[in-house]
Amino acid sequence: MQMVELETAGIVKRFGTxxxxxxIDLSVARxxxxxxxxxxxxxxxxxxxxxxxxxxxxxxSILLRGQEVRFRSAVDAIDHGMGxxxxxxxxxxxxxxxxxxxxGREPRRGPALDRRAAIAQVAALAERFRLSVDPxxxxxxxSVGVRQRVEILKALYRDARILIxxxxxxxxxxQERDGLFDVIRTLKADQRTILFVxxxxxxxxAITDSVTVLRQGRVTERIATRDTTPAEIIRAMTGRVVxxxxxxxxxxxGAAVLDVQALTVGTGAKPVVDDLSFRLHAGEIVGxxxxxxxxxxxxxxxxxxxxxxxxxxxxxxxxxxTETDVEAHRAxxxxxxxxxxxxxxxxxxxxxxxxxxxxxQRKAPFAExxxxxxxxxxxxxxxxxxxxxxxxxxETVPVGTLSGGNLxxxxxxxxxxxxxxxxxxxxxxRGVDVGAIEFIHAELVAERDRGRAILLVSAELxxxxxLSDRILVMYEGRILADIPAGAADEDRLGLLxxxxxxxxx
Ligand SMILES: Nc1ncnc2c1ncn2[C@@H]1O[C@H](COP(=O)(O)OP(=O)(O)OP(=O)(O)O)[C@@H](O)[C@H]1O
Ligand SMILES: [Mg+2]
Numbered sequence: 001m002q003m004v005e006l007e008t009a010g011i012v013k014r015f016g017t018x019x020x021x022x023x024i025d026l027s028v029a030r031x032x033x034x035x036x037x038x039x040x041x042x043x044x045x046x047x048x049x050x051x052x053x054x055x056x057x058x059x060x061s062i063l064l065r066g067q068e069v070r071f072r073s074a075v076d077a078i079d080h081g082m083g084x085x086x087x088x089x090x091x092x093x094x095x096x097x098x099x100x101x102x103x104g105r106e107p108r109r110g111p112a113l114d115r116r117a118a119i120a121q122v123a124a125l126a127e128r129f130r131l132s133v134d135p136x137x138x139x140x141x142x143s144v145g146v147r148q149r150v151e152i153l154k155a156l157y158r159d160a161r162i163l164i165x166x167x168x169x170x171x172x173x174x175q176e177r178d179g180l181f182d183v184i185r186t187l188k189a190d191q192r193t194i195l196f197v198x199x200x201x202x203x204x205x206a207i208t209d210s211v212t213v214l215r216q217g218r219v220t221e222r223i224a225t226r227d228t229t230p231a232e233i234i235r236a237m238t239g240r241v242v243x244x245x246x247x248x249x250x251x252x253x254g255a256a257v258l259d260v261q262a263l264t265v266g267t268g269a270k271p272v273v274d275d276l277s278f279r280l281h282a283g284e285i286v287g288x289x290x291x292x293x294x295x296x297x298x299x300x301x302x303x304x305x306x307x308x309x310x311x312x313x314x315x316x317x318x319x320x321x322t323e324t325d326v327e328a329h330r331a332x333x334x335x336x337x338x339x340x341x342x343x344x345x346x347x348x349x350x351x352x353x354x355x356x357x358x359x360x361q362r363k364a365p366f367a368e369x370x371x372x373x374x375x376x377x378x379x380x381x382x383x384x385x386x387x388x389x390x391x392x393x394x395e396t397v398p399v400g401t402l403s404g405g406n407l408x409x410x411x412x413x414x415x416x417x418x419x420x421x422x423x424x425x426x427x428x429x430r431g432v433d434v435g436a437i438e439f440i441h442a443e444l445v446a447e448r449d450r451g452r453a454i455l456l457v458s459a460e461l462x463x464x465x466x467l468s469d470r471i472l473v474m475y476e477g478r479i480l481a482d483i484p485a486g487a488a489d490e491d492r493l494g495l496l497x498x499x500x501x502x503x504x505x
Pocket of ligand 1: 015018020038039040041042043044045046047391392401402403404405406431433
């Protein structure tokens with residue numbers, strides 16, 4: 001009989017009239033990996049922040065190992081053995097790994113900080129839980145995957161018995177995700193308990209022991225993972241059947257919309273983007289596959305005007321935009337869904353209506369001379385909120401309070417409805433629920449069929465394969481292969497992404 005580590009009874013959390021958590025009962029055994037699933041806005045992050053002491057519930061109770069607890073703050077929760085890795089990491093970039101990990105609980109020798117002991121302790125902890133990281137590295141120099149390990153180390157250093165991971169894999173490459181799963185297995189073997197929030201069903205099936213499904217703030221399913229299926233979980237989340245495959249006809253590409261010639265970013269013997277050329281046509285979706293760090297980020301920065309290339313030429317709808325900024329790119333016909341919705345994608349304090357308008361404000365019917373037509377702006381916003389299923393009270397609400405996936409929908413809605421000939425979409429379905437993925441994929445294909453050229457960057461190979469008409473594999477700053485979608489599968493792409501072009505036998 002497994003011991004119950006964590007229980008909640010009737011947790012209620014309201015924001016004004018909105019009920020984010022509506023009587024949630026949770027029960028998680030010690031040493032279990034427990035998935036928490038639900039559509040965007042279902043109340044997952046709210047529940048996690050209550051369990052971590054960041055907000056107090058309006059009603060209900062939390063029991064740890066059978067004892068009722070009331071957290072007054074996150075520090076209080078940490079003292080009770082709770083740990084949390086937030087989606088937006090809370091580390092000091094200018095400090096080293098060990099400084100971040102021991103911060104506030106430094107080992108001392110007399111009055112002085114014992115640097116040597118701190119480094120040794122962090123190294124030992126990393127070794128024990130298979131979190132390979134150099135304690136003396138500066139956090140700002142580390143990749144996202146390694147920074148996440150530092151966050152986990154920080155929680156373990158404070159002896160977290162229960163670790164909350166809120167969409168930890170959303171920002172990871174497939175390789176980094178496999179590394180995280182190894183860490184989770186090690187934690188489990190040590191009888192630590194994990195709460196794992198994700199939108200990815202294959203991850204739930206692969207790593208979790210049991211799952212709680214939320215829908216509109218209520219529990220609709222609590223089941224052992226081995227006794228359920230992805231289809232059943234989706235039904236509990238959405239109340240309907242979701243089509244996970246994308247229906248699309250073969251593309252009928254037209255004229256070149258984007259022409260990239262000998263593009264180079266960086267100088268020296270090995271530029272990050274290295275003499276790269278390709279064309280993207282109207283009516284086709286071209287996917288970029290590659291292991292993170294092979295120049296994709298810099299390529300997109302150069303194509304969107306965020307960064308001036310060091311060589312080559314970029315032509316957008318017949319205009320040379322090589323040396324111009326983002327605004328000029330937009331004027332020439334670029335719509336752009338950036339990877340980072342919270343920083344570059346949206347203005348948090350501004351309303352949904354303003355965020356949905358960003359970039360269009362000088363166009364009819366929104367502009368009337370120098371003034372904005374408030375009615376047209378509001379109507380436009382309400383239409384997009386409805387069509388994209390953004391969960392929000394109304395269009396005047398600041399987007400800063402939206403759940404992660406709903407914020408992503410705002411960015412997607414704005415950029416998809418631009419009439420720009422070129423759409424560059426980076427991780428377009430990051431953080432959105434399965435129903436929204438189905439919808440966004442269908443919209444992307446519909447835009448393609450209306451003649452738009454779409455450049456898709458995604459860490460999910462399954463998404464690249466489902467949507468692309470052609471796939472460019474990037475390796476060390478170059479395009480290693482340009483393959484029609486019909487000739488690609490995960491195995492072949494995997495080999496190419498590792499730089500192997502030889503006969504894949
Ligand atoms: N501080 C807040 N003020 C107002 N509303 C809030 C606040 N925090 C959350 N909400 C609302 O509560 C609801 C639940 O949000 P929550 O972030 O818990 O959803 P989620 O299940 O984590 O969704 P996602 O999958 O998109 O991350 C949403 O409608 C959200 O807009
Ligand atoms: Mg969330």
